[in-house]
Amino acid sequence: QTLLITGANSYVAAHIINVALKKGYHVRGTVRSESSTAGVRSKFPTYADQLSFGIVPDITKPELFEAAFSGTTKPITGVINVASPFVLKADDNRRDLLEPAVGGAVAILEATKRYGPNVRRVVNTSSFAAILDLGKGARPGYTYSEADWNPMTYDEAAVADGTTAYCASKGLAEKAMWEWLAEKKPNFSLVTINPPWVFGPHLGGIRDVKHLNESSHALFSIIGAKYVPPVDFAGFADVRVVAEAHVAAFEKEEVAGQRFLVGSHFDYQTVVDEVRKGIPELADKLPEGTPGKVPETYGLDGSKAEKALGVKYISLGQSMVDSYRQFLEADRSL
Numbered sequence: 001q002t003l004l005i006t007g008a009n010s011y012v013a014a015h016i017i018n019v020a021l022k023k024g025y026h027v028r029g030t031v032r033s034e035s036s037t038a039g040v041r042s043k044f045p046t047y048a049d050q051l052s053f054g055i056v057p058d059i060t061k062p063e064l065f066e067a068a069f070s071g072t073t074k075p076i077t078g079v080i081n082v083a084s085p086f087v088l089k090a091d092d093n094r095r096d097l098l099e100p101a102v103g104g105a106v107a108i109l110e111a112t113k114r115y116g117p118n119v120r121r122v123v124n125t126s127s128f129a130a131i132l133d134l135g136k137g138a139r140p141g142y143t144y145s146e147a148d149w150n151p152m153t154y155d156e157a158a159v160a161d162g163t164t165a166y167c168a169s170k171g172l173a174e175k176a177m178w179e180w181l182a183e184k185k186p187n188f189s190l191v192t193i194n195p196p197w198v199f200g201p202h203l204g205g206i207r208d209v210k211h212l213n214e215s216s217h218a219l220f221s222i223i224g225a226k227y228v229p230p231v232d233f234a235g236f237a238d239v240r241v242v243a244e245a246h247v248a249a250f251e252k253e254e255v256a257g258q259r260f261l262v263g264s265h266f267d268y269q270t271v272v273d274e275v276r277k278g279i280p281e282l283a284d285k286l287p288e289g290t291p292g293k294v295p296e297t298y299g300l301d302g303s304k305a306e307k308a309l310g311v312k313y314i315s316l317g318q319s320m321v322d323s324y325r326q327f328l329e330a331d332r333s334l
């Protein structure tokens with residue numbers, strides 16, 4: 001079987017590809033340009049025969065996926081849609097976030113219907129951002145679950161700040177997918193994975209700390225900072241767990257039509273406390289804050305993913321130590 005995985009050059013997709021290849025799947029990765037393929041290939045030197053690529057220059061145009069769906073030696077039976085803009089500061093919210101996120105989400109479904117006759121499941125990388133109601137703030141005492149939805153509308157998001165607009169782009173994209181499915185009733189089912197901040201090691205190491213994806217940048221930027229950052233998103237999942245969840249979401253027939261919050265509590269005070277303990281070399285480069293004082297925030301219920309997908313969470317401490325060790329390896333100036 002082949003899994004078509006979009007955004008193959010991304011931080012998250014690398015781990016999904018890794019899990020899939022190790023399980024024996026063939027993977028058809030899609031990227032925007034040919035130049036992105038070499039970096040992905042280099043991460044999987046022993047799986048060259050199982051990995052191929054399709055170039056999709058614009059993810060909002062279903063017809064551009066045709067070549068990606070064709071020409072595989074084993075039929076494509078699953079699609080994992082990872083590609084979506086993840087920037088917390090856009091020049092133009094509509095152009096840079098909303099249009100590619102929502103357009104891309106609908107286009108992959110349309111493309112699957114047109115060109116993927118053997119596909120039985122599309123798994124979409126949504127986000128806790130599609131669940132969270134940012135306007136309600138830290139919301140102590142409340143526990144978010146799959147029942148919650150980001151309430152932001154397209155027009156509100158178009159004029160919102162970057163973080164709000166990004167969150168809305170994920171919520172609107174996911175909603176558009178469920179609506180498309182209800183209307184078109186295709187032969188395949190949809191499952192969404194909704195992680196909060198995704199942290200943990202980059203597969204194959206970090207090449208350049210100056211070009212990190214948003215979540216890794218959020219962690220890296222604490223090094224040398226004066227203060228412990230305030231709460232932004234009070235949840236996280238380790239990227240290795242997120243990857244396992246995606247592949248399980250493809251394999252488990254019975255989870256069709258469901259969304260999964262994959263994650264648990266996160267706060268920056270715990271990050272600095274844990275890294276100071278686990279990596280003494282970094283101790284004096286991290287703000288101290290008030291050790292042990294965990295801010296009061298909403299909670300996250302990630303238990304459905306444990307039960308239905310068999311997800312085994314990696315602790316925040318372990319995930320942080322693994323993340324910061326890579327920062328140390330990648331940046332010799334630390």
Ligand code: NDP
Nearest residue numbers: 007010011012032082083084085100127196197198213215
């Ligand atoms: P990366 O920045 O590493 O990856 C983003 C991927 O999406 C890249 O492959 C990128 O391709 C592609 N992409 C972005 N914008 C476009 C566009 N306009 N057209 C085509 N492709 C595009 O980020 P992550 O790995 O962190 O994110 C991957 C997915 O996971 C996203 O859907 C994100 O929303 C989701 N997610 C991430 C979280 C996190 O904390 N990291 C948390 C929750 C969800 P290119 O390199 O060509 O730009």
